[in-house]
Amino acid sequence: MIEKSGLVQELLVLQQQYEGRQKELEKWKAEFDRLSQETEQFMFSFHEKYEKTNIDEEFTDELKEKLENRLEGIRLSDKSVSRLIRRLNPEKEIETVTSEFILAEKIGEQINKNRQVDSETEEVVPDSAFDLQNQDDVETTAEENHSEALEVDENNTQEHDIQNQPIEDVSIEKEAEVTEETESGTYSESEAALLKEAIRSNQNVLEEVNERIEVAEKRFVTFMEKGVAPIIDGLYSGSNYANDLLVELEQQNHEQFSKVKEWLTIYPRLMKDVEALFNEFHVELYIPQPQDTFDEYKHEPIGVVEDEELEDEQIKEVVRYGLIYQKELFNQSHFLIRPAQVIVVKNKSKDLVEENRGNVE
Numbered sequence: 001m002i003e004k005s006g007l008v009q010e011l012l013v014l015q016q017q018y019e020g021r022q023k024e025l026e027k028w029k030a031e032f033d034r035l036s037q038e039t040e041q042f043m044f045s046f047h048e049k050y051e052k053t054n055i056d057e058e059f060t061d062e063l064k065e066k067l068e069n070r071l072e073g074i075r076l077s078d079k080s081v082s083r084l085i086r087r088l089n090p091e092k093e094i095e096t097v098t099s100e101f102i103l104a105e106k107i108g109e110q111i112n113k114n115r116q117v118d119s120e121t122e123e124v125v126p127d128s129a130f131d132l133q134n135q136d137d138v139e140t141t142a143e144e145n146h147s148e149a150l151e152v153d154e155n156n157t158q159e160h161d162i163q164n165q166p167i168e169d170v171s172i173e174k175e176a177e178v179t180e181e182t183e184s185g186t187y188s189e190s191e192a193a194l195l196k197e198a199i200r201s202n203q204n205v206l207e208e209v210n211e212r213i214e215v216a217e218k219r220f221v222t223f224m225e226k227g228v229a230p231i232i233d234g235l236y237s238g239s240n241y242a243n244d245l246l247v248e249l250e251q252q253n254h255e256q257f258s259k260v261k262e263w264l265t266i267y268p269r270l271m272k273d274v275e276a277l278f279n280e281f282h283v284e285l286y287i288p289q290p291q292d293t294f295d296e297y298k299h300e301p302i303g304v305v306e307d308e309e310l311e312d313e314q315i316k317e318v319v320r321y322g323l324i325y326q327k328e329l330f331n332q333s334h335f336l337i338r339p340a341q342v343i344v345v346k347n348k349s350k351d352l353v354e355e356n357r358g359n360v361e
Helices: 005-051 061-082 084-088 104-133 137-164 167-182 189-251 257-263 266-280 350-360
Strands: 283-286 299-305 315-320 322-325 335-338 340-345
Touching: 005 061, 005 084, 005 104, 005 189, 005 266, 061 084, 061 189, 061 257, 061 266, 084 189, 104 189, 189 257, 189 266, 189 322, 189 335, 266 283, 299 315
Parallel strands: 299 340
Antiparallel strands: 283 322, 315 340, 322 335
């Protein structure tokens, strides 16, 4: 006989894990359905804003040319937006149906059914033995009489013992007998084999669910990083050029400065749409600030510059925003989808500067 606690406990733990992970898989299916709807709305809103953006004939020829360059960049972003739904591929749904998971309740029913069949089989055995004994009445009569006498004497002895016991001891003894019959602490070899097979099968199903969740998570991250993020990258780059243009016009005290400034509000309005889509699905733009200290986990250095006004390892310029998923992903409470690209300060050491001065002298 084999102890039941370990096998049953393992089966129940697997069942609890399966139920939790299956809910997580169902959540991802619903999340992708919602993502498809939100993406279509985003595409419509973005394209509508782009279509309504025109260059007024009142602008000077020089400004028209500069604004047409800005509009061309926005057109390319709109083109990327138009491909989002194809990139998401909503026709390819998240699969939630897996191989059958064997519930502990079902295994219990099977074991009880097998025990019932075995019990009925055992009841038939004495009848067969009794029939065989009747073949020789002479040999069995004396044995039967002797057995009956012993049985009567034994019953009398047991009855006498029970009568002489305290009442509470009898009730405990009877209760122990019932417990042993209804809650056996062990399983036979065949029952243990049934449990082990169910555990092995359930482990495979749980692995199947985990793999599907990982596929969904990777698909989500890829869509955000490779599909949506480049749109805001283009807008961010275009807005930097737009800000440079405004600084130039302001310095010139240009008469059309206010009009150009109003036209360039297209950038923050479009970027707001992208951020709204990100926020709807718990993706946050990570925007480090100049003078922040470089963090190798959150920042990707793409250039080094000298700046005596800043310390080494401080950020001089942000080139591209980072993305952080603010919920659990890949077993991490917060997942960095991509780091921010930055230019970092690296000044010559003071000792080297002093040394060079000494050589010059």
